[in-house]
Each structure stands twice: as structure tokens, then as C-alpha cells.
Amino acid sequence: MVAYKSKMVERIRLPSRAQRERNLERAGYNAFNLDSEEVFVDLLTDSGTGAMSDSQWAALIRGDEAYAGSRSFEELESAVRDVMGFSHVVPTHQGRGAENVLYGTLLSAGDVVINNTHFDTTRAHIANQDADPVDCPVDGAHDPEMDAPFKGNFSLEGARAVVDDVGAENVPMIISTITNNSTAGQPVSVENTRRVREFADEIDATFVIDACRFAENAYFVTEREDEFADATVAEVAREQLGYADALVMSGKKDGLVNAGGFVATDDETLFERCKQRTILYEGFPTYGGMAGRDVAAMAVGLREAVEEAYVADRVDQIQALAEMLEEVGVPVYTPPGGHAVYLDAGAMFPHLSPNEFPGQVLVCELYREGGVRGVELGSFAFPETDRPELVRLAVPRRTYHKEHFEHVVETAATVLEKRETVSGLEITSEPEVPELRHFTAELEPI
Numbered sequence: 001m002v003a004y005k006s007k008m009v010e011r012i013r014l015p016s017r018a019q020r021e022r023n024l025e026r027a028g029y030n031a032f033n034l035d036s037e038e039v040f041v042d043l044l045t046d047s048g049t050g051a052m053s054d055s056q057w058a059a060l061i062r063g064d065e066a067y068a069g070s071r072s073f074e075e076l077e078s079a080v081r082d083v084m085g086f087s088h089v090v091p092t093h094q095g096r097g098a099e100n101v102l103y104g105t106l107l108s109a110g111d112v113v114i115n116n117t118h119f120d121t122t123r124a125h126i127a128n129q130d131a132d133p134v135d136c137p138v139d140g141a142h143d144p145e146m147d148a149p150f151k152g153n154f155s156l157e158g159a160r161a162v163v164d165d166v167g168a169e170n171v172p173m174i175i176s177t178i179t180n181n182s183t184a185g186q187p188v189s190v191e192n193t194r195r196v197r198e199f200a201d202e203i204d205a206t207f208v209i210d211a212c213r214f215a216e217n218a219y220f221v222t223e224r225e226d227e228f229a230d231a232t233v234a235e236v237a238r239e240q241l242g243y244a245d246a247l248v249m250s251g252k253k254d255g256l257v258n259a260g261g262f263v264a265t266d267d268e269t270l271f272e273r274c275k276q277r278t279i280l281y282e283g284f285p286t287y288g289g290m291a292g293r294d295v296a297a298m299a300v301g302l303r304e305a306v307e308e309a310y311v312a313d314r315v316d317q318i319q320a321l322a323e324m325l326e327e328v329g330v331p332v333y334t335p336p337g338g339h340a341v342y343l344d345a346g347a348m349f350p351h352l353s354p355n356e357f358p359g360q361v362l363v364c365e366l367y368r369e370g371g372v373r374g375v376e377l378g379s380f381a382f383p384e385t386d387r388p389e390l391v392r393l394a395v396p397r398r399t400y401h402k403e404h405f406e407h408v409v410e411t412a413a414t415v416l417e418k419r420e421t422v423s424g425l426e427i428t429s430e431p432e433v434p435e436l437r438h439f440t441a442e443l444e445p446i
């Protein structure tokens with residue numbers, strides 16, 4: 001059920017078709033090169049793109065900008081304690097700042113880190129410590145059609161095989177990413193989290209939860225895990241996060257803010273070590289690279305994220321978009337995730353081979369037909385992997401309404417109708433670092 005009305009609005013415009021064609025060409029058929037004013041419905045990411053509540057704007061004005069010992073930091077500490085159950089928090093400028101602080105503190109060259117699936121920046125920060133990130137998703141995680149409640153789970157069998165291979169002494173850290181962004185935003189069950197905790201104890205590793213979308217994950221648990229059928233989202237969140245030794249958090253997701261992140265832990269020694277690294281890379285540990293006002297808004301956002309009305313409205317919006325797309329015959333990853341609908345471009349354009357980038361073709365056609373911006377997560381973003389050709393339509397929090405989604409569905413239906421006439425793309429220029437090519441590479445129609 002809808003949980004908001006608008007108090008402030010931002011004008012959007014749909015450029016003419018001729019203009020959209022010109023924009024695409026100028027952008028080198030890469031939607032990252034489009035200006036936001038050229039985009040009508042922007043589903044590039046759910047990160048830092050949401051609308052803050054009136055309570056958050058009020059907190060922003062009251063933010064305390066003291067360099068040390070800010071009152072806004074105390075508000076954050078108290079929110080992290082109440083909502084997530086951890087007593088120590090180190091703020092950072094955003095999630096990847098938290099990754100640098102925690103992973104830089106815990107890892108050394110040659111270590112192996114196991115995750116249900118590493119998000120891009122997580123993988124990059126682990127590699128930056130000369131450590132080796134290994135994914136252990138459950139079977140079916142990359143199958144767009146398999147129906148299962150927790151396709152985001154961490155595979156214990158996979159992790160055991162890695163540990164048998166490299167030796168427990170080389171695996172100092174295990175991560176569970178909830179929800180699992182790199183497998184279509186799928187949730188992780190509390191039962192799976194408990195088993196990861198046991199496994200971490202068994203091999204004497206630190207258990208970290210990447211909690212970016214912890215509230216959305218908790219909502220799925222209340223809907224799908226029998227043990228929690230009568231629990232609140234807030235209760236599940238505390239229970240699930242409580243199994244971890246430390247959290248990395250991007251406030252730009254379930255912190256409901258446009259900037260910010262943090263590390264949280266109960267471990268005094270780890271906290272002290274993280275603080276030292278924060279001073280070096282982020283700022284004094286009571287602001288960590290954030291303005292005091294943003295810290296204050298994040299403290300309020302964390303509390304709002306576990307309100308039932310908010311999170312039900314949020315996740316239901318994504319489920320409804322997926323259903324509307326399925327009704328008009330657009331192939332989507334099922335079941336839909338918590339922050340995004342993932343379109344199956346491989347199924348949509350069976351006549352295009354992976355090296356013609358069907359996902360990127362779909363991104364371009366969605367823009368050409370309706371000014372809608374999504375992001376490719378197939379052969380263009382992840383060369384040389386056997387991932388499905390997915391396009392993510394990530395929904396900013398508390399931002400778009402039914403009419404926007406109706407436009408997205410109409411646009412996708414138009415692309416579907418003309419799918420046989422669509423041709424592939426080839427890369428014309430790309431950066432030196434292949435892992436980051438989809439951000440800046442340029443393409444042209446074949």
C-alpha cells in the first residue's frame with residue numbers, strides 16, 4: 001500500500017525521439033554518458049538516488065558540523081545500536097569507503113575471501129589488498145527462471161570446497177551480501193546466515209555482512225521464511241545482522257540518504273584498528289568524510305528503513321513493476337529482487353550473440369523508445385563470464401510512482417514488438433582496465 005505523498009517535486013521531461021537518437025549517438029551507445037536531463041525515468045541505480053523524508057530534511061538542518069564529538073555522530077551511534085544491534089560505528093563517505101577501511105584492516109596479500117557474490121567495488125577492494133575474492137552463490141542463482149525463495153544465499157558447500165582447496169588459514173574473512181546485488185537482488189535467509197556464522201567459527205574467520213539492503217532483505221524474510229512469519233522487519237534485521245562480527249554499509253541504499261556509509265562492530269580491537277585507517281582515508285572517526293548534517297539524516301534514515309509501511313511499499317513497488325512487465329510478455333528474472341527488476345535480454349533478443357551485447361542493445365532501445373535508463377550486467381559489464389544477459393532497472397527509493405512504471409512497461413513492450421529488427425553493437429573504444437569498461441567504453445551499431 002502506498003505510504004507517501006509528495007512535498008517537493010522535480011520537473012522531468014521526455015526529449016523528442018529525434019533528440020533521443022542524437023543523445024544515444026553522442027553518448028557512444030553507453031547510457032553512463034547520458035546527462036540526467038536527457039533521461040525521463042532514471043533506473044540506473046537505487047544508490048543515493050532516493051528521496052529523503054521531511055524528518056530527514058529537518059535533521060539535516062539540525063546537523064552538528066563539529067570536527068570531533070559531533071551530536072549528529074551520537075545520533076548515528078544510537079540508530080546503529082537500536083536498528084542493527086552494534087555498539088561501535090565508524091562513518092565513511094560511502095559504502096566503498098567502508099570497504100576500504102574494513103578490508104584494508106583485515107586482509108593481507110595472498111588471503112582468500114569468500115562471498116555469496118562480490119559486488120564490483122567489494123571485489124575491487126579485496127583485490128586492492130592483493131587478496132583473492134571468490135564467489136560462492138547457491139545453484140540456480142544465475143538462472144533467471146528458477147523459482148526459489150532465497151536465491152541470494154551463500155553456498156556452504158561451495159565455500160567448503162574453496163577452504164579444502166586453499167586451507168582455512170588462508171581464509172581470514174567471509175562475507176554475506178544481503179540482498180545479493182550481483183545475483184539480481186535476491187534475498188538471503190536467516191537460516192543461511194546462521195550456517196555461515198557456524199562455518200566462520202569452524203574455520204576461525206571474521207564474518208562480515210554487507211548490509212547495504214538489509215531492510216529489504218528482512219522484509220523478504222518475514223514474507224518467505226516460516227520461522228519469521230510473525231516477526232517484524234525490525235526484529236528480523238537485528239537477528240540477522242547480529243550473526244556478523246562486523247558490517248559494511250552504504251547509507252545510499254537502506255540508510256535512505258544521498259551520501260554516506262559506515263563500518264559497525266562490537267569488537268573493540270577491530271573498532272580501534274578501523275578508526276586508525278579511517279583517519280588516514282576518510283576523516284576523523286566521528287564524521288568519516290561525511291558532513292555532520294548527512295550523518296544526522298542517515299541516523300533518521302536507518303530508523304525509517306525498518307518501518308513496515310516504508311519497506312512494504314518499497315519492495316511491493318518492485319514486485320508490481322516486474323508483474324506488469326511479465327503481463328506484456330517482457331522476460332524478467334524471477335522471482336524479482338528487492339531493489340530492481342532484471343530484464344533477460346538474452347531471452348528477448350535470441351538472434352543476438354553475447355559478443356553483440358544483447359543487454360547493452362536493450363539498454364539503448366529502452367532509451368530510444370522511452371527515455372528510460374537502465375544498466376547492463378551481462379557480457380558488456382562482465383566479459384568472459386557465463387552470466388545471463390541481464391539489464392537492471394533499479395528503482396530509487398520513494399521517488400517514482402505508478403505512472404512512471406506504466407511508462408517503463410509501455411516502453412519495454414514497444415521494444416519487444418520490434419525486437420526482430422534490432423541489431424547488435426560493437427565496441428569502438430574502451431579503457432585499459434577491462435573490469436571497469438562498461439562505465440566508459442563507447443559502442444556503435446553493427
Ligand code: F0G
Nearest residue numbers: 045047094095096119121181212250252
Ligand atoms: N556493496 C553493495 C552490495 C553495493 O550494491 C554497493 C553499491 C556497494 C557495496 C558500494 O557502496 O556505492 O556507497 O560505495 N552499489 C551501487 C549499485 C553502486 O548501483 O548497485 P557505495
